[in-house]
Amino acid sequence: MAVNMKCRHCQQSMGVIEDEDRVYDLIGQQPFALDIVQLNDEGEVSVQLICEHCEEILAQNPNLFENDTFIH
Numbered sequence: 001m002a003v004n005m006k007c008r009h010c011q012q013s014m015g016v017i018e019d020e021d022r023v024y025d026l027i028g029q030q031p032f033a034l035d036i037v038q039l040n041d042e043g044e045v046s047v048q049l050i051c052e053h054c055e056e057i058l059a060q061n062p063n064l065f066e067n068d069t070f071i072h
Contacts, residue, residue, distance in 0.1 A: 001045065008048035020045060
């Protein structure tokens with residue numbers, strides 16, 4: 001099954017990875033993995049990442065790291 005990647009702040013699609021097992025191999029080693037992987041009601045898996053645009057905003061405004069999301 002494919003894994004959808006999207007930005008956790010602006011919800012922009014960042015692509016799709018067809019190899020679900022490879023995604024779990026990569027993120028399963030990270031302590032925060034459970035926070036970034038989501039499963040919806042249809043069984044689709046998505047990974048919440050941060051896009052380049054939002055990363056730049058966070059770098060310029062470190063106080064925004066306190067929030068789960070800064071775009072409403």
